[in-house]
Amino acid sequence: MGAIITLCILGILLLYLGLFKMNKALLPVALVGLLVALGFTLSAWNTDAAPLYNGMVVFDRYALSFSALCIVVTALILLLSKEYFRNISEHIAEYYCLIIFSLTGALLVNAYHNFAMLFVGIEIMSVALYILVGIRKSDFASNEAALKYFLMGAFSTGFLLFGITLMYGASGTFDLGALRNYVTSAETVSPLFYGGVLLMLCGLCFKVGVAPFHFWTPDVYDGAPILITSFMSTVVKIASFVGFLRLFSTALVPLDAFWTPVLLTIVIITLFVGNASALLQSSFKRMMAYSSISHAGYMLFAIVVIGENSVPSIFVYATAYALASVIAFAALILVKRMSGSDQFESFNGLAKRAPWLAFALTIAMLSLAGIPLTAGFIGKFMMFNNVMGSYNVTLLVLAAINAAVAVYYYLHVVVCMYFKNAEGAHAGHTTMMPAPINYKVVLGVAAVLTIVLGVYPDLLLVLFGG
Amino acid sequence: MENIVSNIQGIPLNHYIIFCSLIFAIGVTGVLIRRNVIIIMMSIELMLNAVNLLLAAFSAYRGDASGQVFVFFIMALAAAEVAVGLAIIIMVYRNTKSVDIESLSKLRW
Numbered sequence: 311m312g313a314i315i316t317l318c319i320l321g322i323l324l325l326y327l328g329l330f331k332m333n334k335a336l337l338p339v340a341l342v343g344l345l346v347a348l349g350f351t352l353s354a355w356n357t358d359a360a361p362l363y364n365g366m367v368v369f370d371r372y373a374l375s376f377s378a379l380c381i382v383v384t385a386l387i388l389l390l391s392k393e394y395f396r397n398i399s400e401h402i403a404e405y406y407c408l409i410i411f412s413l414t415g416a417l418l419v420n421a422y423h424n425f426a427m428l429f430v431g432i433e434i435m436s437v438a439l440y441i442l443v444g445i446r447k448s449d450f451a452s453n454e455a456a457l458k459y460f461l462m463g464a465f466s467t468g469f470l471l472f473g474i475t476l477m478y479g480a481s482g483t484f485d486l487g488a489l490r491n492y493v494t495s496a497e498t499v500s501p502l503f504y505g506g507v508l509l510m511l512c513g514l515c516f517k518v519g520v521a522p523f524h525f526w527t528p529d530v531y532d533g534a535p536i537l538i539t540s541f542m543s544t545v546v547k548i549a550s551f552v553g554f555l556r557l558f559s560t561a562l563v564p565l566d567a568f569w570t571p572v573l574l575t576i577v578i579i580t581l582f583v584g585n586a587s588a589l590l591q592s593s594f595k596r597m598m599a600y601s602s603i604s605h606a607g608y609m610l611f612a613i614v615v616i617g618e619n620s621v622p623s624i625f626v627y628a629t630a631y632a633l634a635s636v637i638a639f640a641a642l643i644l645v646k647r648m649s650g651s652d653q654f655e656s657f658n659g660l661a662k663r664a665p666w667l668a669f670a671l672t673i674a675m676l677s678l679a680g681i682p683l684t685a686g687f688i689g690k691f692m693m694f695n696n697v698m699g700s701y702n703v704t705l706l707v708l709a710a711i712n713a714a715v716a717v718y719y720y721l722h723v724v725v726c727m728y729f730k731n732a733e734g735a736h737a738g739h740t741t742m743m744p745a746p747i748n749y750k751v752v753l754g755v756a757a758v759l760t761i762v763l764g765v766y767p768d769l770l771l772v773l774f775g776g
Numbered sequence: 777m778e779n780i781v782s783n784i785q786g787i788p789l790n791h792y793i794i795f796c797s798l799i800f801a802i803g804v805t806g807v808l809i810r811r812n813v814i815i816i817m818m819s820i821e822l823m824l825n826a827v828n829l830l831l832a833a834f835s836a837y838r839g840d841a842s843g844q845v846f847v848f849f850i851m852a853l854a855a856a857e858v859a860v861g862l863a864i865i866i867m868v869y870r871n872t873k874s875v876d877i878e879s880l881s882k883l884r885w
């Protein structure tokens with residue numbers, strides 16, 4: 311709880327700093343605040359987790375580990391923001407404040423134990439993001455992305471709420487523990503409850519952006535400023551998944567015969583739609599958007615074959631995915647700053663101009679594709695292992711095919727960087743302007759972590775006693 | 777208060793469920809087929825209010841206050857959402873001079 315309170319105060323403090331024109335202090339204060347929040351999160355690690363505040367929130371290891379991950383990723387993204395926001399607008403305090411508020415919502419979603427907190431957390435997270443997506447007020451794409459995100463977000467909230475209501479009507483409670491009791495002890499589960507589960511599934515699928523509820527994702531990711539896209543596709547996506555997994559693993563496991571086929575269909579559609587569309591893209595940013603859809607499909611594996619391995623595997627997968635995404639978007643910011651475009655062609659010959667940047671991006675792409683010795687491989691391996699354990703051979707084969715397809719479009723970037731020469735307009739730029747020091751730090755940290763976790767995955771698994 | 781609860785319970789629960797599902801369905805249809813952003817937002821509000829009504833009905837039938845408290849959460853957050861949403865619509869209107877969703881087709885999937 312300390313972390314959530316710290317972040318609330320931090321957000322307000324940042325607004326005041328902006329009011330008094332202390333723009334230089336914004337980033338250090340935000341980072342210190344995040345560190346304090348991280349400290350609070352880690353210090354609660356060994357305490358007994360019991361639902362607090364009348365069963366509203368519970369800070370078990372599951373919530374704490376994902377909260378720590380969200381805070382660390384946000385810190386990495388904020389480090390990238392140093393010059394980025396200044397190029398967009400004068401009022402940069404609002405960006406920091408809104409990102410921190412959005413993170414607060416994410417932490418609340420991580421730790422909810424009552425549907426009221428799930429709803430409040432999702433809303434805090436998304437309302438701040440609606441503004442962030444549309445923060446380039448005169449940019450047409452940003453406008454459109456904000457409007458689409460807002461309409462889709464509000465629409466899916468409606469489904470989520472109707473689902474919650476139907477479940478409340480059947481069981482008479484919003485509390486996850488009491489819901490579990492209802493599901494396990496009732497002789498016949500009311501049909502209202504099944505309807506509620508389906509509607510909640512729809513609402514949550516909208517939020518995490520899996521097919522067939524994905525159609526807003528590419529547009530919004532494409533139109534939003536790159537840094538906001540990286541925040542959305544990492545922190546927000548992870549938090550939504552955590553909420554998703556917590557609902558199904560705590561309360562709905564006894565009903566798995568009902569929702570597993572539905573979810574299985576969604577996963578298969580998601581994998582094919584995400585990968586097939588990513589293949590066709592010519593823009594790196596849009597490719598990342600579709601790849602985030604297919605990664606959401608892989609993360610759903612943990613919910614389809616729910617069990618005691620679900621939490622560690624989704625944690626490892628989310629960590630690997632978040633680190634690789636941060637690298638990819640950081641590289642995209644640098645490349646776009648130089649060439650003014652986010653097409654694949656602007657990566658041509660990057661290996662000659664900026665070898666270290668190209669190397670870090672290669673690691674990220676390999677990790678996203680799931681090549682051994684990177685963290686992404688461990689994540690995919692654990693997911694596939696779970697599926698194997700449940701003898702779901704069809705899903706495994708389909709997933710393997712999709713993983714192979716994904717290698718193609720991830721390596722496309724690598725091929726552009728190493729084997730193609732810059733032509734035309736970019737040919738003149740034989741040397742790239744050196745990356746600012748904060749980018750070097752973030753790229754370095756994320757790349758090293760990706761490799762280290764790929765070689766020693768036990769560093770993360772020990773958190774879950776495995 | 778007792779009077780209100782007994783009044784609510786005077787109507788069978790199934791009627792509330794069917795009525796609210798219908799309102800919700802009207803809201804969903806509105807979001808899907810209307811092209812004017814303001815009307816889409818009104819449809820979304822209709823969906824949320826269907827939820828509120830159903831929650832209040834369930835709450836009265838069960839004699840459990842938590843459902844009605846949840847209604848307040850939904851109202852407060854829906855208001856926040858509408859405030860941000862209208863701001864976004866005004867921002868879009870300034871650039872496109874239109875609130876038609878078709879005018880926004882720069883990004884295509």
